[in-house]
Amino acid sequence: MTAPTTVRAELFGPDRRATTVGIVLLISLVAFEAMGVGTAMPALVDDLGGVSLYALPFVSFMAAAVFGTVLGGRWCDRAGPRVPLVAAPLLFGLGLLVAGTATTMTQLIVGRVLQGLGAGAQGVAVYVLVAIVYPERARPAVFALLSSAWVLPALLGPPVSGVVTEAVSWHWVFLGLVPLVLVAVGLVLPGIRMLERRVPDPDRAQRPGVVLAALAAAAGVAALSWASQEASLLAAGVAAAAIAVLVPALARLLPRGVFRLRRGISTVVAMRGLLAAVFFTVNSYVPLMLSATHGWSLAAAGIPLIVGALSWSAASAWQGRHPDLPRPQLLRAGFGALAVGTAGMLLVAPAWGVPWLALLFWGIAGAGMGLGFSSVSYLLLQQSAQDEVGFHSSAAQIADQLGGAVMIGAGGALLALLGPPAVALPVLVAGLTAVAVLGVATARRTAV
Numbered sequence: 001m002t003a004p005t006t007v008r009a010e011l012f013g014p015d016r017r018a019t020t021v022g023i024v025l026l027i028s029l030v031a032f033e034a035m036g037v038g039t040a041m042p043a044l045v046d047d048l049g050g051v052s053l054y055a056l057p058f059v060s061f062m063a064a065a066v067f068g069t070v071l072g073g074r075w076c077d078r079a080g081p082r083v084p085l086v087a088a089p090l091l092f093g094l095g096l097l098v099a100g101t102a103t104t105m106t107q108l109i110v111g112r113v114l115q116g117l118g119a120g121a122q123g124v125a126v127y128v129l130v131a132i133v134y135p136e137r138a139r140p141a142v143f144a145l146l147s148s149a150w151v152l153p154a155l156l157g158p159p160v161s162g163v164v165t166e167a168v169s170w171h172w173v174f175l176g177l178v179p180l181v182l183v184a185v186g187l188v189l190p191g192i193r194m195l196e197r198r199v200p201d202p203d204r205a206q207r208p209g210v211v212l213a214a215l216a217a218a219a220g221v222a223a224l225s226w227a228s229q230e231a232s233l234l235a236a237g238v239a240a241a242a243i244a245v246l247v248p249a250l251a252r253l254l255p256r257g258v259f260r261l262r263r264g265i266s267t268v269v270a271m272r273g274l275l276a277a278v279f280f281t282v283n284s285y286v287p288l289m290l291s292a293t294h295g296w297s298l299a300a301a302g303i304p305l306i307v308g309a310l311s312w313s314a315a316s317a318w319q320g321r322h323p324d325l326p327r328p329q330l331l332r333a334g335f336g337a338l339a340v341g342t343a344g345m346l347l348v349a350p351a352w353g354v355p356w357l358a359l360l361f362w363g364i365a366g367a368g369m370g371l372g373f374s375s376v377s378y379l380l381l382q383q384s385a386q387d388e389v390g391f392h393s394s395a396a397q398i399a400d401q402l403g404g405a406v407m408i409g410a411g412g413a414l415l416a417l418l419g420p421p422a423v424a425l426p427v428l429v430a431g432l433t434a435v436a437v438l439g440v441a442t443a444r445r446t447a448v
Contacts, residue, residue: 007323010138011145015194019133020145022187023126026089027149029177029184030119033096035157040170047170048105060109061116063222066401068120070214070253073394075121076128077387082192084125086185092118093181100174111174120397127393131381133191137323139381143374144320147313154309158302213252217398220246224405227412239409246402254395265383265392267445271331272376273399274439278338278432279369281407282345283308285425286358289348293422294355304358308366315370327375327382328447334372335439341365343433351422372439379446407432 011020041057072084092115099111126146134142161173223242227235250258257266258273283305290301319330344361347353376396384392411428418424 007138007141007320010135011141016133016191018187019129019191020142022184022189022191023129024145024149025180025184025187026122026126027146028153029089029180030092030122031150031153032157033115033119033174033177035153036161036173039158039161040165040173043165044108044170045105048102048108056105057108057112059222059225061112061119062225062401062405063218064113064116065120066221066398067214067218068117068122069124069394069397069401070120070210070217071117072121072124073390073392074210076125076390076393081125081128081132081390084121085129085188085192088118088120088122088125089181089185089188090118092122093178094118096174096178096181100171100178102171123397124390124393127377127381128389129188129191131384131386131389133194136382139378140323140327140374141320143377144316146377147316147370147374151309151313155306209252213249216245216249217253217402220249221401221405224402224409227409236413239413250398250402253398255392258395258399261442261445263445264448265380267442268376268379268383269392269395269399271335271372271439271443271446272380272396273403274435275335275338275369275372275376275403276400277403277407278342278436278439279308279365280404281411281432282342282362282365282429284408285411285421285428286345286362288421289345289425290355290358292420293349293351293353293425296355304362307359308362308369311363311366312370312373315367316374317370319371319374326447327378328444330371331375331379331446332440332443334368334370334375335436335443337368338365338372339368339433339436339440341368342429342436345429346426346433349422349426349429376446383448407435 010016037057044057068088072088075084095111095114095116095118097111098114099108102108102111130139130142164170164172164176220242223238223245227239227242255266255269256262258270261267261270286304287301290296290304315334319325341361341364344357344364348355348358348361380392380396381389407428410431411425414424414428415421418427
């Protein structure tokens, strides 16, 4: 039997078929919600009369997701993922129901908080389930499927959300996903029943102060996210205060040595943050780069994002078919492609730039993410003891969230200080290229 057939059987054999489909559907639901809500938000805030609070539904979701990520990891390490794998999706579904029936901005925010808590805990629980249920050689293919779960939402989420909002109501952008949540939980249940029942042990994976640190991190990330959307002295002060709160919190929530790139799991977590900081920041500013500097329509300016998403999925699928390749080397190659793609945007961002090159270079960057993101996920599970998978998975997700929030905020600050995008964005892209090169230089430190 060939290796690819063996891996496919591990994913879609009778014992795991429903679980595999279920976790992909769970990730897809979060992705559809994330991609669709931005399209519906203008109509939503107009209906609820809260235009001045436009950013709050996004910030509240992100803050709650940070808190849910930490608590989900904590619970999984102490008692296993059985409860979070059911409770987190149901909490996310309840949030969809609350938001979808909202008649006030307050109710909407409550729904967004519930969604964030569920999405954060669910993401960690899925990683822990992968570590328990799937053999190590099959995990690259699992992570390829999880990456692909974001592609269809990235392509269809915004237009479908727009059609639903205009033809029916923005309420159904949330409510339409509720039945699918129940289907996903039903598919995952057979895999959950296979797990060993573990009684919560208060002495297992003891990490004092983690709840307080999680609250501080949630507040810090929320403040950074808000500051990234403003251009004022107040926003700069809020960002500085957020960083002051985050530093001691992260000391509790991340493995020791992350900022020193200590060899092993610390560098693995740091690599997740670097990947997110580079790719998602440039991804956020590409439409502005093409529309404000080169006069492209918003629809056309989004095409490089689609190219990047498809390239990400293709590269992730390729690495999934090669489970025997060393992951530190694949991660280094991923950072290399990301560095080339990001550096190439320096030929797009200035006023004299060539805008169509964004299609080429952002496709290269997407391929780098397909190799790098899946490699980090594999290394994370490979280097984690059973009672640390939740902690390390939550740490990686926090690094991801924090990396994006900090660098997107830095882009906003540059726009405020330097003026037009044609001047500010080349500076931002040059700095992010340097971050990607740092990833190339240090990716080998993920090996133990």
